[in-house]
Amino acid sequence: MSREPNVIYVGRKPPMNYVLGILTSFSGSNAKVTLKARGQAITTAVDAVEITRHRSMKDLSIGKIAMGTEEMPLREGENRARMVSTMEITLILQ
Numbered sequence: 001m002s003r004e005p006n007v008i009y010v011g012r013k014p015p016m017n018y019v020l021g022i023l024t025s026f027s028g029s030n031a032k033v034t035l036k037a038r039g040q041a042i043t044t045a046v047d048a049v050e051i052t053r054h055r056s057m058k059d060l061s062i063g064k065i066a067m068g069t070e071e072m073p074l075r076e077g078e079n080r081a082r083m084v085s086t087m088e089i090t091l092i093l094q
Contacts, residue, residue, distance in 0.1 A: 018048035019056065
């Protein structure tokens, strides 16, 4: 989990791992959970949200979707910065 409360950072794991994280976050007294992803992990985040909404929690709704772009620092051998897409999906339990 992350240091921020109610935030799940999505990476390279399969979507079902994040579905479990969402369900675990809502099992407490949380009414709101945010998934944060960037780059290719955005598709995994969307998949995890849709799996959770359609299979497990029918009363779950999407509160807010925020999209943006981050400039990544130079890596060895690169001569210019890379721009990477970001997305935050906030889920609300009704």
